[in-house]
Amino acid sequence: MTRASDMFSREFRLPDLGEGLTEAEIVRWLVEVGDVVAVDQPVVEVETAKAMVEVPCPYGGVVTARYGDEGTELPVGSPLLTVAVGAPASDAAAPAGAGGGAGKGEDEGSGNVLVGYGTQAPAARRRRVRPSAPGATPGHRSPGPSTAADRTVPAAPPRPVREERPPAAPAATGGSRTDGPVPVISPLVRRLARENGLDLRELAGSGPDGLIMRADVEHALRTGAPTSTSTLTPMSASAPESVAAPVAAAAPARASGTRVPLKGVRGAVADKLSRSRREIPDATCWVDADATELMRARTRMNEAGGPKISLLALLARICTAALARFPELNSTVDTDAREVVLLDEMHLGFAAQTERGLVVPVVKGAHARDTESLSAEFARLTEAARTGTLTPADLTGGTFTLNNYGVFGVDGSTPIVNHPEAAMLGVGRIVPKPWVHEGELAVRQVVQLSLTFDHRVCDGGTAGGFLRYVADCVEQPAVLLRTL
Structure with missing residues (x-):
């Protein structure tokens, strides 16, 4: 004992x-x-x-x-x-x-x-x-x-990052820490302080042995903690200290109202969408399509027995066939090398709304799956999203996204491309509408399709060709037989 x-x-x-x-x-x-x-x-x-x-x-x-x-x-x-x-x-x-x-x-x-x-x-x-x-x-x-x-131990948590002083600084900044490096919990905290012109030597860390935590930096920014006039702002980080502009100590006034933190999944989505909007020059084109024959084909498939086929799986199969014809839209941009990378495999992401917010699970190897396999994988990932059991591997690696916003009862949308992908296909609700069919006015099942794409990877002709092919497959599913 x-x-x-x-x-x-x-x-x-x-x-x-x-x-x-x-x-x-x-x-x-x-x-x-x-x-x-x-x-x-x-x-x-x-x-x-x-x-x-x-x-x-x-x-x-x-x-x-x-x-x-x-x-x-x-x-x-x-x-x-x-x-x-x-x-x-x-x-x-x-x-x-x-x-x-x-x-x-x-x-x-x-x-x-x-x-x-x-x-x-x-x-x-x-x-x-x-x-x-x-x-x-x-x-x-x-x-x-x-x-x-x-x-x-190899996988032990990282040691606190030390904030080394710039070699060009000939003298101390006059803060409470002048005798060496400043202990900081992570590079994220150091960057947050640097971008806001906050001198870490003026802070008293709340962590073990004075370790400066993220909460310490955020508290200092909220309360307007004093900063050293020699602290460099992001715009002048490469300039000598003698010409660096002093940073205002007063914090901006905070708007009144209920505050909801941007963290977890919601915070990650906000960061990715902001980056996409900053980096990707996107454009959107759309077309209405008669989905009557696609809906009939799905009904016949499910009446024949075997696993049920979802509409999303049929649309995914159409997407993989279209991407094979227009590979520019299954790509990513390497900004450092100034190159468009045409990807060999198709990993299809799809938007799933959960209680925790919007997530985008990824069907790996979608190009190598038949419609039954796609339907089963969509069902598995959707259930995992609802129960909160998706792994990081399930949420990363997508090369193209299929966004079925029709489930929310809307017809169209101009979504933001899921960075670093090059395009996203949007599918609106399928509803009965007047439509000219075989020269006569009839009531048909109509859907609006939209394609938002990175204009760096292709021009409007390629994007329009992709969207037209998708619409043709929706209107005449037999077109897919050419690529099966």
Whole structure:
């Protein structure tokens, strides 16, 4: 039986989330203080900008503390909980290369890796570079014997980023921190301060050992914390300090009203749409099509038995055939190389509305699937979106998006291209309308189709040809037989 004196605490921090994610929101705690947890047991459910996942703890023991209430947003590297684990092995008994320091019992953890993918035993150890001594060249390490404290588990949360002073600055800025680098939790915090002209040396960090957190920077911006006149603004970051314009200390007046934070999925959507609007010169064309024959063909397919075919799957099959004819629309733009990259595979994204907001799951390898396979994959991803179990892999890698906004009862739309893709096909509602059919006025099932495309990858002729081919397949599904 382990006595209290034989226990010691291990702090588990929010691990690296992967996929470029830097923060997560606590949705639901799965353990309480005092609970006994096993190695790799999920302890908290978090929502990232990509998906909702459970975070497993790499330590086994008794939960002695939790950090953050449900609804709290935490950056990567922030403490999640503290676990009291068994007594550490002696230095002599510790395995060679055990990371984290003598007497810390690193071998009791499992080596946490990406959120949502469980944990695993560490296969190798990574050396941690100490801060350079004054006068040392960047990346230089002082010679000396290697100790256990110099090693760490490979997938451990990143060390606080140090805000190094610009080499060109001959003197201190006069803030409260003048004796070296400033500890910052992540590059995101450093960038936020830099873009708002905030001198990090004027802040008192609320994290461990004065670590500056994102909340500290945001609080300083809200309250109008003083900034150094030598702080460079983003527009003059390459100019000498002597010509840098001073930054106003007063914060702008805040508008009154209910404030809804842009975070999680909603925040990720806002960032992507803003980037798309900034970078992509988009244009939209549209056409009305008689979908009567397509609806009849779907009815006959489903009457023949076998798995039911969804309308979205038929439209997806039409899209893949059209993209094969017009590959410019299944592409992306490499702005650095000034090249249009025509992609070999078609990964079809589709918009799905959920309680957590709009998400875009991706059907991988859509060009290699038949209509039944497409229908089954759409059903699987839609159900996962509704239950919040989509993985980051399910939400990334799309090359073309199909947006069926007709489910909201609207006829048309001019959507924003899903960056970094080149085009998006929009489908409105299918409704009975007067239509000239075979020279006579009749009531037909009519749908409006729209194509929003990146004008850098093609001109209007290519976009119009793609949309016309899609409309022809909707009006006469037999056209698809040429490519099946």
